[in-house]
Amino acid sequence: GQLVFSPRASNKDFTFQPSYRNENATLVFLARNSDIDGVVSSMREVERSFNEKYHYPWVFLNDEEFTNEFRGRVLVETRSSVKFGLIPREHWVQPDWIDEAKAAAARARMKKEKVIYGGSLQYRNMCRFYSGFFFKHPLLQQYKYYWRIEPDVKYSCDTNYDPFHFMINNNHTYSFTIALYEIPETIPTLWDSVKKFIEKYPQYIVNDNAMEFISADGGETYTSCHFWSNFEIADMDFWRSEAYQKFFNFLDTEGGFYYERWGDAPVHSIAAALFLPKHNIHFFRDIGYRHATYEHCPSGNEYREGSCSCRVWNRIVIDYRGQSCLPKYEKISESIKQGGG
C-alpha cells in the first residue's frame, strides 16, 4: 500500500518525500539466547510502533551462537529481513594485556559495594563491545545508520515518519530519548583519561561542541551526564571515524572497561559531545520510550501526534526529574535555536 507522510509540527524542517525510499540503516539487537522473551516483547513494540510500516532489516548479535528456538521465535515477529551474527571472540573477551588479578580485585570490590553489575565480567565485555566493536561486525558493514534495541523496552507512541530519514535530512549523527547521570563508582578515572586524550589530540575537538553537557567548568570535571545508550539512533560512520577510533583505542588502553566499569553510554556521549557540533545531536522528543524503570514520555500535543499511550505524570517518567540531564541538554539546544549553533 501507499504510505502517507505528514510533515510534523515537532520536526518542522522534515522534508516531505513523495516517493519514499528506505535509508541505509538497520535495527541492531545484541542479545543472549536467554533474553528471548524480552527480545520478542521489544520486537512487537518496535514493529507495532514503527517498523511494520517501514520494514527496516533486523540484525541480531550474540557472543554465542543463537539457538534454533531463538531464531524461530524472532523470525515470526517481523516481515523484514533478519540476520543472526556471531561476535568474533576478539571483539568480546577481555584482552590479554589486561591484568586479570587487578580486574578481578575491582570486580570483587565493586560487587561488595553493591555497584550495579559491579561484579560482572560479561557486562564489562558488553560495554566494551558497544563502545568499540559492534559497528565493525561483518553484518553491519553495509549499513551506515542503526537503531539500537534492547530486551523489554516499550515504545509508547506511533512513529509515522522515518527517524533515519529525519536524521539524515537534518545532518544529525547521534540521537537519544533519555539523558541521565552516570553512577560515579563505575567511572572514577574516566574523565582523567578523557582529559589526557584532549591534551594529546586537541585537533579532534570540534568548535561548537556540546562540552557544556558533559562539563560545567570548561572541561575540568565531568557532569556525569550521558545519553542513555540502550536507545540510540546514530551514524556508525561516526564510530568508524578517525577521531572516535583514536578515542576508543586510547580509553581501551587505559583499562577502565575492566579495572572500573566504564559504560558505553558515557563513552559514546562524551565522544558525541566533543567530536560533533552540538546541533548534530538530536533529542527525539516525540518518541515515547521506556527501558526498565525510566521512561521518556512526550509532553505537549504537538509531540504526541501519533497518540502516545504513556502518561507524563507517571512516576517513572524521568524527563524533568532530578536524575535527568535533559534540562542541561535543553539549555544547549536553546542556544542552537537562538542562533548560537
Ligand code: GDP
Ligand atoms: P542494562 O540495560 O544496563 O541493565 O543491561 P542489559 O542486561 O539490558 O544488557 C544490555 C544489552 O546487552 C542487552 O541487549 C542485552 O541483551 C545484551 N547483553 C548483556 N550481556 C550480554 C552477554 O553476555 N551476551 C550477549 N550476547 N548479550 C548481552
Ligand code: MN
Ligand atoms: Mn537493558
